[in-house]
Amino acid sequence: MVVKVSVNSQGLAAFSQDILMEVGLSANDAAITTESLIDANLRGVDTHGISRLSIYTKRLAEGVVKAKPQMKLLKNTETSAILAGDNGQGQVVGMRATEEAIKMATEKGSGWIGVKQSNHFGTAAFFGMKISAAGHIGLVLSNAPSTMVPFGGSSPYFGTNPISITIPVGSELPIVIDMATSVVAQGKIILAEKEGKSIPEGWAVDKSGNPTTDSRAALEGAVLPLGGPKGSALALMVDIFSGVLTGACWGPHLNSMWSDFKDPQQVGHFIGAINIKGFMPLEQFQERIKQLIKEIKGVPAAPGFKEVYLPGEIEFQIREERLANGIPLGKVVFAELVKLGKRYNKSFENYI
Amino acid sequence: MVVKVSVNSQGLAAFSQDILMEVGLSANDAAITTESLIDANLRGVDTHGISRLSIYTKRLAEGVVKAKPQMKLLKNTETSAILAGDNGQGQVVGMRATEEAIKMATEKGSGWIGVKQSNHFGTAAFFGMKISAAGHIGLVLSNAPSTMVPFGGSSPYFGTNPISITIPVGSELPIVIDMATSVVAQGKIILAEKEGKSIPEGWAVDKSGNPTTDSRAALEGAVLPLGGPKGSALALMVDIFSGVLTGACWGPHLNSMWSDFKDPQQVGHFIGAINIKGFMPLEQFQERIKQLIKEIKGVPAAPGFKEVYLPGEIEFQIREERLANGIPLGKVVFAELVKLGKRYNKSFENYI
Numbered sequence: 001m002v003v004k005v006s007v008n009s010q011g012l013a014a015f016s017q018d019i020l021m022e023v024g025l026s027a028n029d030a031a032i033t034t035e036s037l038i039d040a041n042l043r044g045v046d047t048h049g050i051s052r053l054s055i056y057t058k059r060l061a062e063g064v065v066k067a068k069p070q071m072k073l074l075k076n077t078e079t080s081a082i083l084a085g086d087n088g089q090g091q092v093v094g095m096r097a098t099e100e101a102i103k104m105a106t107e108k109g110s111g112w113i114g115v116k117q118s119n120h121f122g123t124a125a126f127f128g129m130k131i132s133a134a135g136h137i138g139l140v141l142s143n144a145p146s147t148m149v150p151f152g153g154s155s156p157y158f159g160t161n162p163i164s165i166t167i168p169v170g171s172e173l174p175i176v177i178d179m180a181t182s183v184v185a186q187g188k189i190i191l192a193e194k195e196g197k198s199i200p201e202g203w204a205v206d207k208s209g210n211p212t213t214d215s216r217a218a219l220e221g222a223v224l225p226l227g228g229p230k231g232s233a234l235a236l237m238v239d240i241f242s243g244v245l246t247g248a249c250w251g252p253h254l255n256s257m258w259s260d261f262k263d264p265q266q267v268g269h270f271i272g273a274i275n276i277k278g279f280m281p282l283e284q285f286q287e288r289i290k291q292l293i294k295e296i297k298g299v300p301a302a303p304g305f306k307e308v309y310l311p312g313e314i315e316f317q318i319r320e321e322r323l324a325n326g327i328p329l330g331k332v333v334f335a336e337l338v339k340l341g342k343r344y345n346k347s348f349e350n351y352i
Numbered sequence: 353m354v355v356k357v358s359v360n361s362q363g364l365a366a367f368s369q370d371i372l373m374e375v376g377l378s379a380n381d382a383a384i385t386t387e388s389l390i391d392a393n394l395r396g397v398d399t400h401g402i403s404r405l406s407i408y409t410k411r412l413a414e415g416v417v418k419a420k421p422q423m424k425l426l427k428n429t430e431t432s433a434i435l436a437g438d439n440g441q442g443q444v445v446g447m448r449a450t451e452e453a454i455k456m457a458t459e460k461g462s463g464w465i466g467v468k469q470s471n472h473f474g475t476a477a478f479f480g481m482k483i484s485a486a487g488h489i490g491l492v493l494s495n496a497p498s499t500m501v502p503f504g505g506s507s508p509y510f511g512t513n514p515i516s517i518t519i520p521v522g523s524e525l526p527i528v529i530d531m532a533t534s535v536v537a538q539g540k541i542i543l544a545e546k547e548g549k550s551i552p553e554g555w556a557v558d559k560s561g562n563p564t565t566d567s568r569a570a571l572e573g574a575v576l577p578l579g580g581p582k583g584s585a586l587a588l589m590v591d592i593f594s595g596v597l598t599g600a601c602w603g604p605h606l607n608s609m610w611s612d613f614k615d616p617q618q619v620g621h622f623i624g625a626i627n628i629k630g631f632m633p634l635e636q637f638q639e640r641i642k643q644l645i646k647e648i649k650g651v652p653a654a655p656g657f658k659e660v661y662l663p664g665e666i667e668f669q670i671r672e673e674r675l676a677n678g679i680p681l682g683k684v685v686f687a688e689l690v691k692l693g694k695r696y697n698k699s700f701e702n703y704i
Contacts, residue, residue, distance in 0.1 A: 077461030079431050080630030109429025110462055114631045137597075153651035153660040165589050175592075177585045209654055227579045233529045233663040236648075237517050240527075244640045245489075245631045251647070278432030279466045279597045288596045295603070296588075299505035302561055308505040311585040 005334060006326030007352035013038045015341065015351040016053055022344045023060040024067030025089065033091040036122035041327045044318035045178075047187025048123045051194075051333045054340050055257060056089065056120075064261050065089055065119050071096055079104050080112045082246060087264040090121030094140075097271045098127040102134045105273035114246035115269040120144075120257050125178035125312070128166035131273045132174045135282055138166040139272040143242040145254040145265070148182050149222045151232035154209040156222035157251050160186045161238035168276070170286035172293055176312030181235040182223040189218050194332045241270035357686060358678030359704035365390045367693065367703040368405055374696045375412040376419030377441065385443040388474035393679045396670035397530075399539025400475045403546075403685045406692050407609060408441065408472075416613050417441055417471050423448055431456050432464045434598060439616040442473030446492075449623040450479040454486045457625035466598035467621040472496075472609050477530035477664070480518030483625045484526045487634055490518040491624040495594040497606040497617070500534050501574045503584035506561040508574035509603050512538045513590035518664075520628070522638035524645055528664030533587040534575040541570050546684045593622040 013034050020030035033056065041049030059065040069088030073096075075081040081100060085093035097113040104111025121127075124140040131138030144159025160180040167175040180186070184203050192199050192215040204218035205211055212218050225231030243250025248268025255263045276285045299308045322328075329337070341348035365386050372382035385408065393401030411417040421440030425448075427433040433452060437445035449465040456463025473479075476492040483490030496511025512532040519527040532538070536555050544551050544567040556570035557563055564570050577583030595602025600620025607615045628637045651660045674680075681689070693700035 077627065077630040079461040080627070082631055108460075109431040110464060112462060112626060112630065137593075149654065150648055150651055150660050152654055152657040153648075154654040155651055157648060157651050165585075167589075167592055175588070177589060179582045179585060183579070226582055227535070229663070230531045230578055233517075233531060236527070236663065237519075237529060240519055240641070240644070241489075244644055245628065245637060247632060250644065274464060275429065275432070276597065278429040278464065279434055280599060285597060289592070292592070292596055292602065296502055296505075296509060299502055299507055299509050302501065302504055302506040305504040308502050311581070311588065 006328045008326050009038050009042055009323065011352040012041070012050055012327060015337070015346065015348060016050060018346055019053060019057055019340060019344055020060070022346075023057050025060065025092075026068070029067075029089060029092045032095050033089055033122075036091045036126045038327075039126055040123050042319045042322050043123075043125075043315035044322070045123055045315070047185060047191050050327070050329070050337065051191065052120070052122070054336045057340060059119070059257065059261065060089065062261055064264065069093070073100060078108050079110050081114070083113055083115045085115055085118040087117050087119065090119040090267060091126070093118040094121040094127050094269055094271065095130070097269065098130050098140075101271050101273040102131055102136060105131075105136045105275040106134065109278040110272065110274050112270070112272045114241075115271065116246045116248035116266075117264065118248070118267045118269055119265045120267060121269060123178055124162045124164035125166065125176050127271060128164040128178070129174060129176060131271075132166040132168040132176075134273070135168050136273040136275050137168070138164065139270075139274070140164040140166075141238045141242050141270040143239045143248070143250055143254060143268050144186075145256050146252040147186050147223055148225055148235060149205065149209070150236070151225055151229040158225070158232070158235040158239060159251065159254065160223060161235040161242070163234065163238060167289065168282075168286070169289050169293070170283075172286075172290060173310075173313065173316045175289075175293075175310055176315065178312075179226075181226055181231045181238060183226055183231070184223065186223055189215050189223065193219055195330055238270075242268040246270065358680045360678050361390050361394055361675065363704040364393070364402055364679060367689070367698065367700060368402060370698055371405060371409055371692060371696055372412070374698075375409050377412065377444075378420070381419075381441060381444045384447050385441055385474075388443045388478045390679075391478055392475050394671045394674050395475075395477075395667035396674070397475055397667070399537060399543050402679070402681070402689065403543065404472070404474070406688045409692060411471070411609065411613070412441065414613055416616065421445070425452060430460050431462050433466070435465050435467045437467055437470040439469050439471065442471040442619060443478070445470040446473040446479050446621055446623065447482070449621065450482050450492075453623050453625040454483055454488060457483075457488045457627040458486070461630040462624065462626050464622070464624045466593070467623065468598045468600035468618075469616065470600070470619045470621055471617045472619060473621060475530055476514045476516035477518065477528050479623060480516040480530070481526060481528060484518040484520040484528075486625070487520050488625040488627050489520070490516065491622075491626070492516040492518075493590045493594050493622040495591045495600070495602055495606060495620050496538075497608050498604040499538050499575055500577055500587060501557065501561075502588070503577055503581040510577070510584070510587040510591060511603065511606065512575060513587040513594070515586065515590060519641065520634075520638070521641050521645070522635075524638075524642060525662075525665065525668045527641075527645075527662055528667065530664075531578075533578055533583045533590060535578055535583070536575065538575055541567050541575065545571055547682055590622075594620040598622065
């Protein structure tokens with residue numbers, strides 16, 4: 001086996017689809033989950049890509065995540081609702097909420113869906129980009145199990161609670177913001193640990209609260225909030241919207257996807273769509289955004305930088321490159337997929 | 353004259369009220385503006401307090417800001433509208449939008465007001481706290497003239513574009529987030545320069561793009577975005593919501609409050625309210641928030657910290673202290689207020 005190989009995205013998607021159907025997802029739900037994983041890999045966000053297939057499969061196979069959830073939507077106002085996900089796969093639950101938010105925004109100007117009883121849903125931007133494809137601004141938040149210290153605290157309380165904001169840009173590439181409220185997403189530390197690498201200073205503390213560059217010690221400790229009090233405040237905001245307001249769990253009350261195979265994760269999300277037509281015609285907005293993009297791209301680069309990038313722009317470049325040349329897989333992830341295939345009598349090598 | 357004195361907030365408010373009415377604001381509009389300034393001082397945010405009275409007065413007196421604007425509200429959907437501020441005082445325009453957002457959220461679940469033709473509106477939290485007092489979650493954004501480099505750029509494009517999120521907490525103090533998307537608000541650099549102080553490393557670059565601790569050089573240069581690409585993305589988001597979507601100006605197209613006495617500033621805001629009842633009963637939400645607050649306060653402090661604070665908590669403590677002991681004024685600001693009083697035949701010393 002080689003140390004690093006590039007595999008084509010269609011083959012990877014077909015493998016993911018077949019494996020997820022083996023553990024009980026419908027063809028449609030397997031396709032949603034697969035699209036989220038492959039989209040992450042294509043955009044270079046390998047932490048949220050196919051490397052998660054093994055853990056998703058394990059949880060579905062063991063029934064810790066329900067393959068056939070009975071979701072319930074409770075509309076409280078014309079523009080807000082709670083979606084109870086019945087412990088379904090996060091991407092499936094998230095997509096149901098996304099569709100409802102788009103519908104409300106199209107009809108009523110905006111739509112805000114609080115989601116409870118969900119699970120890890122992949123990248124937040126995956127849903128945001130669906131909202132932007134419908135011509136609306138997307139706002140997608142999710143909480144996550146406790147791995148981050150609040151500013152001034154010595155033990156973890158918040159998750160790395162991501163924020164995604166997506167802007168429809170017409171003929172240009174959409175603007176896609178997707179950021180953990182920690183200095184870095186914990187997925188980067190998980191991947192570093194999986195590959196046996198160290199992490200830069202300033203990302204995390206060990207279990208005693210001391211700074212560390214050891215990825216394993218960091219996973220036993222906690223990550224640090226972005227910019228101290230500001231990132232801590234944003235993580236709190238995400239937990240209030242996703243956890244407190246929805247009836248889901250929050251912070252330390254969420255269960256780990258990686259270590260708890262008995263209890264549902266109880267993740268909460270908050271998915272919103274804002275109809276641009278509520279403010280100005282979409283075409284006018286897109287003309288203005290084009291001007292903004294042109295101007296920002298025209299700002300001279302700082303020493304050490306090639307150019308100024310818009311949020312999501314580098315990910316679109318990686319996508320082009322990976323669609324052409326394949327998705328690179330590390331040794332550990334590759335071996336995991338081979339092993340996973342064997343469990344379900346699928347030869348991973350035959351797909352790629 | 354002493355170097356630093358503490359003055360009582362009522363006296364300071366009365367002075368502000370009288371001066372603002374002298375330059376044409378109605379009693380009601382002067383009261384809104386004054387409340388915003390004094391509230392900022394009471395909460396310890398001196399950069400956005402009475403130190404701004406001189407510049408506000410100068411702009412109103414010279415007619416660069418309209419004392420009697422004819423604002424127009426254009427409702428496009430049941431939950432979204434554009435408010436054209438007709439170049440009115442920022443606090444007056446912002447409050448009009450805030451009232452409309454509260455009304456929409458109360459009736460329809462949420463309300464989103466894009467504001468154009470406005471001016472510097474003080475702290476964003478001032479409006480957010482009004483929204484929370486009505487039992488809704490507040491989201492208040494504003495753009496500002498270009499003073500911040502985009503990540504990877506060497507010259508300013510964005511303003512320090514603040515984000516305020518406010519959470520109604522029942523019998524507890526509200527949770528009040530109000531943060532510039534720069535490492536620090538430019539007001540802190542303005543105040544440092546006014547008081548002849550230097551600034552910490554990492555806040556700003558000079559006009560050649562080099563790091564500086566000289567507050568004057570920093571004002572000629574640019575501030576840095578919070579956490580690099582993340583703060584830069586958040587500032588972009590604020591400019592898209594406040595400037596692009598509203599029909600206001602954005603980034604480098606906004607005019608300076610401090611140096612341009614010919615053109616309107618053309619500031620844009622985005623003011624939103626989300627009705628908690630659209631998701632769960634307010635009482636249930638507040639019970640859950642109380643638990644969250646109790647748990648966060650229970651996280652052990654990190655070395656060098658006394659305790660973990662909620663966003664806005666320190667500001668409420670300062671408020672208590674300043675209501676009892678007065679608002680401290682630096683030498684330069686004090687002298688400015690004395691001079692301002694003389695111009696309008698009001699003795700500042702007689703008010704305090």
